[in-house]
Every structure is written in C-alpha cells, then in structure tokens.
Amino acid sequence: MGDRKLSVGIFKLSSCDGCQAVFFEVDMPFEVVYWQLGKSDSVFEDVDIAFVEGSVSTEEEREKLYEIREKSKLLVAIGACAVSGGIQALRNFGDFENVLRVYPEPNWLKVSEKSLPIKEVVKVDYEIPGCPINAQVLQDFINAIKHSRRPAVPNYPLCMQCKRLGYACVTDLKGLVCLGPITNAGCGALCPSVGRGCYGCFGPCEGANVKAFVSWLKGQGLYSREIFENENAYAEPIREVIQ
C-alpha cells in the first residue's frame, strides 16, 4: 500500500450508534473520510475499509449498502445489528401484520418486513461481533490491518475467556442459564464476573452446537425461548432453534 494512509468510512444503517461510538476510544492510524457522527466534511467516495454498523431494515438502507460495497475494498460488519440483524430482528419471527399493528396507519410505514444481517445483502469480508463491539477487539483489528496482518477476531466460546479470567462457573455454582458455551468471547466475560449468566450479546461462536445446547437445557429443565430472544436471535444457528 506504500506510504499512503489507508482511507476509512464509518457507516450506519438501523442501529443505536453504540458501536460507532467505540471509535472515539481507539487509536485510528488511517484517514477517516466518511463518518456522519464524527465529522461535517465527510465525502462519500471510494475507501479502503468500510466499517458498517446496523442492520438492513429499509429499501433505502439496502441501496445505501450496495453503494458502500461498490466503493470499498474491504467491508467490515461491526456489531450485532450488522452481524445478526440486531434486537430489531426479533420481528423476523413475528407476524409482520401484527408487528405493524402497533401503528394506527401501518400502510404508511416504509420499512422492510425483515431486519437483515448485512451479509445477506452484500459480500462481507470481516465481522466484529458484539452489542456493542469491544474497544480492544476493534483496536486489535485496526492494528492487524495497519501491519498487514490477517485480523483475528475472537471466534471461540466465552467459556474459554471466562476460565482464563478465573471466574467461577455460574451454571455449576448457581445452576444459572449461561450462554457462554455457544457465545463468542470478546467482552471479557462481563456477566459471569457479576454472577449472572451470559445472555449472548456477542452472538454464536464458530461451530456452536446450539441444538445440543438446547436439548441439554431442556434436560436440566432450564429451557425457555426467551433465553435466545436477544440481539443475535436471527444469527443462523440460533434462528434455526427458535423458529
């Protein structure tokens, strides 16, 4: 890439802005050319890296995402909305007519039936999961790109991180439901650290056997659908079991 600084765009679809706010906490060695939240002189032009927050939940967002894909060399989905469709993807399991009935004039709504992860609309090069993403994971990702290393985003179960940090297992100790065995590490095992079970905001880890986990929960008399109705409910392996 020579001496030229890499150019970056930070984009937002349907989301809460929490993931892009994490960019205020990292060292950014690249030139940010587009960022609606951070600067007024944004230019929507070709970029080396596009970070995309949010799910695709309207036709306008779909069009915008096509354009972002066209203009970026590397497209990185950041956060549970972009990776799994977000908490708003719970509507994907409901009857859309029913969802709309919250509104007196449902015909006026310009919103898609489903809230989709961006990889169901365009090709995605990397995913950084989490609700919100973790600042250290983002910094490691940026540093890897800076040094032309292949970025390694944690994709192993939270249990591994939890054990390394020396926390007592809340399932063993208290009989609590904990999604640690099937959830991506990265948050620092925050929920077990305060004595509660992980509720899955980093989404299913690689190779998560959600079906086996569900049947184990059922065997223990701990299963309820609500456990999986979180920010990553529409991630593929979870979607299958709660549909």
Place this chain on the structure above:
Amino acid sequence: MKEINPISRVEGLGKIVVKETEGRIEDLWLEIYEAPRFFEWLLKGKGMDQVLDIVPRICGLCPVAYQMSAVEAFEKILNLQVPEHIRNLRRALYCGEWISSHSAHMFLLHLPDYFNLPSALALAKERQDFLNMGLRIKEAGNRIIELIGGRHIHPINIRVGGFYSLPSWKKLEDVLKLIEEATVLAEEFLDFTLHLDFPDFERDYLFVSLGGWEDYPITEGKIVLSDGSQIEKENYEEYFEEFQKPTSTAMYSKLKDGRHYLVGAVARLNNNYRTLPKDIREKVEGILPIKNPFKSIIARAVETLYALREAKRLLEKYEGGEPYVDYELKEGEGVGITEAPRGILFHRYRINREGKVELAKIVPPTSQNQFAMEEDLKAGLKVFNQEVLALAEKIIRNHDPCISCASHFLKLVRVP
C-alpha cells in the same frame, strides 16, 4: 428544494430541508428518517429483568437512562423501596452517563462549531489540549459506569431491586482518582465556555425538567415547568401529548394546550440552578436563564462538573451492603421518568401476574425537543436571513439530538 443531508455530528439520521423561491430561502424544516425498530412490539411478553437488558439498545449514547426509567417504573409497580446504598449507586451511575454523554457532545461534536471547524480531529490540530481534556473527562464517566454497571455501553449489572453485584473497593479507589483529575479539567473547561463568543440569538422557550427537590434532580422530584407549574410524574400523559407530522419518522410532543417546550441540560439548569453548590452557582447565576441555545455548551459544562463532584461524594461514602432486595411479583401499571442527558425520558409499562410486559410506552427527550428545534430553524431564518444555511446544522446540534432514540416510538410514520 435543497437539503442538508445527513445532519452531521449528531446521533442518528436526519436532514434539514430548505425551500427556496428564486434563490431566496422561504422556509426550512427538520426531517428525521432513521428507520423504526418497533421496540414497543418487541418488549411485549418479556420479563422485567430482560427489559432492562433490551431497552439500553435503543441508544448507544444514553443506555443507562433507559435502564433507570424502566427500573423506576417496575419498582413502582412492585411497590419496592430500594435501600439508600443502592439509590446512591444508581445516582452515581447516572452521573457517569451525564459525564460521558455530555463530554462526548461538548468536545467531540459541538466544540468544533465555535472554531468554525468540521470535526474534533480538525480542532485537535489547532488545540490538541481540548481533545485530551475531553477524552480524559469522558474516560472518568465511562469508568464510573463500568464500575457500577459492568460496561459503559449497554451495562449488564442492572436488575429490578438493585444490582447483580456491587463494586469492589480496589476498582472504586482507582475510579475516584480519575474523577479527581477530571474534576480539575471540567472546572477549567466551564470557565472557558463562559468566555466563548455566541451568535446573537434568543428564544422564549418553556423549559421542562424534573425539579422541586432538595438537590439537582436526576431521577427525583416532580416535573417542573418554567412558568411555575408542577406536575406529578404519573400525570405526565394528562398534560403532554404526542403528535405526528408527515415529514418525520419520530413523533413530536407538545403540551395539550398547544405549547411546545424544551428539555435537556439548559432546561434543567434554568429550573434547578438554586440547588447547585454555591461556587458553581456563582459562576453562572449572572447569565441565567439561558435563552440562547448556542449557550447550551455552558449548561453541559456545569452539569459535567456537578456530576463529577456528585459521583465523588456518593462513591466516597459507599459502605457496601446487599446487592439487591428481593420482591414478590405483582401485576400493575407504572410510570418512570428520569433525566437522560438530553432531557426527561418517560416510560410506562403494564406488567401481568407472571411479571411479563403487556404494554410499553416510551417518550424520549429528542421527540419532545423536535418541535422546539424546528421552531429554532424558523426563528433562525428571521434573525440570520440568508446566512441561516451556514448555521442551520449548528442550530440543530445545539440541542444534542439523539435521533435513534426518537424514531423508535412513533405511532405514525411518514406519509408517502
């Protein structure tokens, strides 16, 4: 028609539409086009503690506010009184969010406007000290939230009755040190904001906030209006109503008698400055009430300094205790209203015998300010004439709108 789209350095997606005839600006207004996320639908059937994990996702910049308004409503339904040490920790937690959110707005979004620069990074090239100052103050706020809430964006430690666990002494000591350093900087910054040049622009707002309490209100007190009237929290819906315009995916809010109003740091300061510590009060008394929205940065600087001192006071007297109190499930309906960084945040829930949500209604501060922001634009056109375009984005940015919050609770959406 011309557009300023999207409005930059604000949370969420909105635009300003300009109507021109023969090169002359005739009118301009605000359009919010952030997609709705149907929270009122998806909260139905959820247990109360799960609601406390879901509602922060409405806003990544003020998640604590959503948790605190919801937990207040739930504990009212359950008739549950939490002990003083939990009340104090919640207030300290909320101070953390004011510090974090206000410093993000002041230093990273708003301050470049006073130097006519496009971003905090551009400002840092001239005044690196401001960026360092802002980041250090924000860090103190973030660390307070982490200490008590476990994570500063979407905290994980909040439950009905208190917390899952209480902070450790070691971490608390570390955070106190950060607070002390940040307090010195916040005081310096407040003095700086008092000497900024502000455009000549005043408006006759009706200021609405919590108040009528012995201290500066965060979750306490009644709703107070700057015309002298007071409203009990549970009667909010008798006095305020939401309405819809075809141009926005967020609801507007007004008093039922037709008046629009302003919530947020300026409203809180104007309505409650008498409760501030003497030295802070004396710094600003002479310029109150603030009617110039460009001076909102002063109100945020005052509140940042106050919140740092208040968090220190509360954490210093922390003595530990039980993390939460138990309760029995009860059905019922309840209201929670607390002061989010951007103003009063209304929640109402109906809970059934199993402790599940049957109805949820939320009115965020930015919906309530939408009417006033639009009136600011129209007044701006009269005062600044054709120069208004250069200022239009700044006029909106003065109010630190949080558009993701605003657009999730619309009853009616854009007309085709």
